[in-house]
Amino acid sequence: MSSVGRIPICAFGDESFKESDVDGFYVLAAAVFDRAVHDDVRTVMSELRGRRRIPKLHWNEMDPAEQESAVKTLADLDGFHLVAVGSPVPRRRQERARACCLRRLVLELAAFDVEMLVLESRTATLDVRDVETVKGARFDLPRGTSFRVAHERGRDEPLLWAADIVAGAIRAKKDGRPGYRRLIEDLVYEVAVETNC
Template identity: 50%
Template sequence: MSPPQAFADESFHEDPSGGFYVLAAAVLPITRHAELREVMLDVRGGRRSSKLHWYPMDHQEKLDVVKRVADFDELHVVTVGTPVRPKRQERSRALCLQRLVVELHGAGVDTLVAEARQADLNKRDVDSVRHARLYLPRGTVFRVEHRFGKDEPLLWIADVVAGAVRARLTGSAAFFEPLSGCVHEIRMDTPT
């Protein structure tokens, strides 16, 4: 049986006196990938955007999609790094990603799919994963690959989880409540 794969996306809030970085990973058995892709495509429906994205959704849409994701009954691993100063989110991302890799390895994951960004930023992710392997048992295989959000509906699950965690951190807990039983959250310092 193949190990589960994780699909990651982020949300962050920069602030001169704090801020935070949320990196969420949906841990999904390969046997459910096709099913969950179809569900997420159905949830997106006829939206103009090529992908489902947390921010443009209205309040009710966010509540509905969070409930659908919670019904998947799959594990979501989330690292929350703080503080995040303006223009320092990449450092926070690297630290959150390194910790996420260690946590995912502990959950039996050996492949992380992250939403593709610019080539140099994707390379930073690869370097962060390479660095994280120093904290894993010798000989551990763990890889990261990048896919565009418009091409991979499983990334939308992580976007929803990251959005719900960010909403909770900024005072809107209702979006996170349905997910509370399936999210393993790790808080960490991400000093600048």
């Protein structure tokens, strides 16, 4: 619940997914840091790009050594991360899976007094779907709970890159490479979501 004069807690979210009729899954991760360290985390995330002239840090564009370095760097930051992992996710059902994971993530974040989730913007249409999903999820929150969602371009908000790293580490574990996930074990709260896809 929001209290007068308190700065709302904000989370930053990103996803990773695998569509498959056999073992598909959707990972929606939210990185939460104290607002006082947001600028410090942005600086650290920007430094992870190194000298590459890329618009944003992205898990899928890093080699394994860079991925490990990114997870270790994240592990040293003072934050926590909530992750909703939905399955199954057959082909062409990723948006349904995303909605299920987003709905659950909103409920989990609100339980930790988070009042705002910033997601990486995809397209105007898909962003509207996210907003509608969050509006629906708010009916399941306790009366008087404040929660909203916003979207930012990935290249404009390095805090989204922290969530991308978390989502990448969780996906790697699901793909049989658990080492990254172990590095952030104490910082992650993970929930399983049944997508009914």
